Amino acid sequence: MGSGGPAGAPRRGVLFDVDGTLVDSAYVHTLAWWHAFRMHGHDVPMAAIHRCVGMGGDRLVDTLLPENRDRNADSEIMASHAAVFALSWPSLRPLDGARELLAACHAQGIAVALASSARDQDLAATRRALDSDEFIHAATSANDAKASKPAPDILVAALETVGVLATDAVYVGDSVWDMKAAAALGMPAIGVTCGGTSAAELRDAGAAEIFDGPREILENLQHSAIGRLLTRA
Structure with missing residues (x-):
């Protein structure tokens, strides 16, 4: 299935923060x-x-x-x-399940975008650590937004790049600032605690659901907010 999904279906998308969400940084x-x-x-x-x-x-x-x-x-x-x-660039490592999660989303026909507050150079380093470019349709960095998180500008840029509406997307992040940025767009957000922020803080900031990290999202993918994107009429 291509990234746009079945013919005539709305395009769906998942935006990922990178540092602390996909890479242990x-x-x-x-x-x-x-x-x-x-x-x-x-x-x-x-x-x-x-x-x-x-x-x-x-x-x-x-x-x-x-x-x-x-x-x-x-x-x-x-x-x-x-x-x-x-x-620290040479020592950066992906979090458990990160690459597999990106691959699974891509295989489901979901547009996959990285929406990071990082500089271009740092984003390039984390992408090398992820080694998953074949599963990523687009990536935005601090250079693509006038205002940084918790302002939603970076998320807006990522949505525009993959041609997805906020109502047809989910954001995955590890910080309260990620949750607030998604909430500003009315976009469901999945919080992960692998970046060091507690589940309670993520929930208070607007997380729709919370997982330990990429591996747990992958294991529950069809029952998560990402899975519900695919089953929604």
């Missing part, structure tokens, strides 16, 4: 931000940083640092984070 980002802040004289606890991972870098910096800071240094902090995170 949420805490790698946390550590990279911690180092970047310290390089520029800011002592920010890792726990606070982790709670903000999933936002775009601009929002993360603005949330974690004082309002009266020298904002001219924000871009330098983000560049430092990028440089530290890049050191």
Whole structure:
């Protein structure tokens, strides 16, 4: 079956966050931000940083640092984070079941898109770790949106790229910011706890259902929000 589904049927889509959802990198980002802040004289606890991972870098910096800071240094902090995170590119690994989940969605005729807040270079690195490009129809990054998560701009860009309406799509993510971005579009969201955010927090942020990670979604695919996309009239 092609990615558009049977002739005459509405096109369905699944959007995936990447860091912490498909690739085990949420805490790698946390550590990279911690180092970047310290390089520029800011002592920010890792726990606070982790709670903000999933936002775009601009929002993360603005949330974690004082309002009266020298904002001219924000871009330098983000560049430092990028440089530290890049050191970990060779060691990035997919989460259990990630590649198989993408393959299963593709095989069901669902349009598969990555909707990440990452920079283009970091997204390319995580895609190499996933080794699943044959199952991915499109991918969007921070460069494709004016505003980062929790704003829904990146999701909108991904939907437009695969030609799918928000009402015919599901978003899978690991952070509260993913859930809020999907909720802004009225799109059902599946939360996964493998990025380190609790089920309760994901549920409070709007997750329709919650799984441990890609493997558990795959094992319950036909009974999940993704499976219901295919059976909906």
